[in-house]
Amino acid sequence: MATMPDQPLQPDLRSRAPRPDHVPEAHVREIDMYALDGIEAGYHEAWKRIQQSGVPDLVWTPFTGGHWIATNGETVREVYNDPSRFSSEVIFLPKEAGEKYQMVPTRMDPPEHTPYRKALDKGLSLNQIRKVEDKVRTIAADLIESLAPRGECDFSAEYANVFPVKVFMALADLPMEDVPILSRYARMMTRPEGNTPEEMARDLEAGNDGFFAYVEPVINARRGTDREDLISVMVNAEIDGKPISHEKALGLISLLLLGGLDTVVNFLSFMMIHLARNADLVEELQKDSLALMRSAEEMFRRFPVVSEARMVARDQEYRGLHLKRGDMILLPTALHGLDETLNPDPWRINLARRGLSHSTFGGGPHRCAGLHLARMEVIITLEEWFKRIPRFGTREDINPVYYSGIVAAVENVPLVWPA
């Protein structure tokens, strides 16, 4: 993601929603998902501050339109996995902004969701992804080769923001010069700017409209062709035996761009900051190629980047609370992977960890459709990086800058190595 908020957000100007009658006062905490307290020290560290002993499974915050927050791994997992009680009708906060979000099929519940998901799975299956492995490896190798002789780089700007985007644009057969504008739309959707839910809704809607206007001519050009790029495969997919409608195709292709552009970008930077500060772990990974491949799952557990929501589908009792239809529950995936009751010693990357538990890719019917691609991008990055830059560290005089939102972000990741 190339664009960050031009001006720092001002939490004190942010509007606060009044506490509804069904929310007990003891459950209220002031937590702003777009400006977490303590974010300077790290995104994951900032989320972890709220997971203290005695905190209820669900707390309620007046920020971002007023919503619940799941505070532990069990609750995050349970809400993700039960669409009959916790609907995808709205998944982004503030709710006003989430209602403007038109990506397909993320806002559908089963059974409506199922045929769209089949189309996504076809295009992003392990078999499809294996076919592009050589291409992905060449993109990584070329990029790292251009950095290696320099002895330093800003990993976020020069690798993480470039590699997954190049991979995705190649798979989708789109020109690289379109990346800055698409990255801007992605930022507007995952970290919308504004001090009120209405202002944030306007920013998010503009990002959504931007994606739709961008993909419309692409869809028209590729429909009915036998091209094999990811967009053509999706546009020509059938939904319940009929061609996908134009309106739904706009949402589906836009979602692919959003999913492919913002998540891996930020995940990679979080991972590399950690590796640069943990030489023993780097050595361990380099000793054993199988361990390196398996490490991806532990990396995903350790560095979750997504925090989206579910809407309470009907009035119900849940975990000792009365929830009302339409209430929103934020699911910070950081609070699952880093929950020590599920993953002992959670800050440590433990390559021997068994039974690891996380929601980094969500859960239930909407579990990330791009996870095979994401996993391949992570493994190839590690393999190709270690081949050319086996020892590396961070510059201690420059600190990474963290942002929270629907997808977390990190900028300013200077790495150094013997050239």
Ligand code: HEM
């Ligand atoms: C580290 C990288 C990634 C992370 C952490 C991640 C995370 C997630 C999460 C949490 C969801 C669940 C959304 C929900 O339940 O509402 C999701 C869904 C999705 N992701 Fe990813 N993702 C990653 C990479 C990718 C990539 C590379 C693609 C490729 C296009 C992708 C495509 C999708 C799609 C299409 C969905 C929607 C699935 C559905 O609604 O059925 N993701 N992702």
